[in-house]
Amino acid sequence: MQTGPADNEIINKVLGGEQALYAHLVKRYQNFVFTIVLRYTISREDAEEIAQDVFVKAYRSLADFRGESKFSTWLYTIVTTTCITFLRKKKISVHSLDNEHIFEVADNQNATFRANQVEQKSKAQVINEAIKLLSVDDARIITLFYQAEQSLEEIGRIIGVDPNTAKVKLHRARQRLKEKMEKHYAEEVKDMVG
Template identity: 40%
Template sequence: MEEKDDNYYIEKVIAGQTSYFSYVVEKYQDVVFSIALKVLKNREDAEEMAQESFVKAFKSLHTFQRKAKFSTWLYRITYNTCISETRKKKQYFASTDEVQISDEVEEMNFDGIPAENREKYIKAALAKLQEDEYTLVLLYYFEDQSVEDISKVTGLSGSNVKVKLYRARKKLYVILNEMLKEDVYSIL
């Protein structure tokens, strides 16, 4: 079966065939939840805000202008919904269980980390990033979003996104090095 692009399903939903929105939810639910979880740091709140993000997207679908990718537009809704929720509540609880580590992240060069432990180390290191750093890394490396798209999601300038991504990569490198040193010392 041929997979259609997002615009096909969006047009169907706008035309009144609302059941097609389930495709959008299924395709993006993991990333939307992961962004919400990192920003809100609470699983229940993240589930609620992820659902709220999809409801907002569904209700506003007719306003989607296709100037950016649909995923960028949806992630922006998610990010803003979660930031608004954070302003209402100040709770902190970190988890990176929902992030899927893939081979595409290899470009960050994790060669020094044994392959069998790579996912564990990366998730642990990601959990130590601040929410804005985590969101940038997630969108850029795990969701293949461009700097321009991330800029639209976060409201940061393109150059600011690049600087923050650079700093987040540096921080990940330091965190991973420390984790590896601790493991080597504990073995000795």
């Protein structure tokens, strides 16, 4: 839960000349931004560079935020466009939901993931690792709903579909996440439940 002044209150003060208050928004959303960026790149160095770029772009565009949706929804759009632009510059392809090859690659990496599971992981770590096995589109909708706490209406706006379609996509993404967790993290899931 967020503590302190509301996002819109901070934004109005920043736009009114109190630029130093922007640091509160950066602190409040740095984990949110970094989590999303890591869905696009596995390089921590690249992720840090992209996250910094996101906050610079958001600051420069702050006057464009109209408050029609949550600040996190607006910021999410900047994160995804910045990530895609960065990846295009690096000539890395961005995979879509329709690319079933992602699932094959993830399934073939089972041995690697097992080797890295020596230590006991927290529930959040296991879930985040399982999300990384999903396609970009599935990871995005799971992240938006559970980590960014966006409503189905807001998710629909972000991905360009109506709320009912967003609900169906979320349901399917949850199913794929459950399958990945059961296949790759069976022991951890058993420990979580029992």
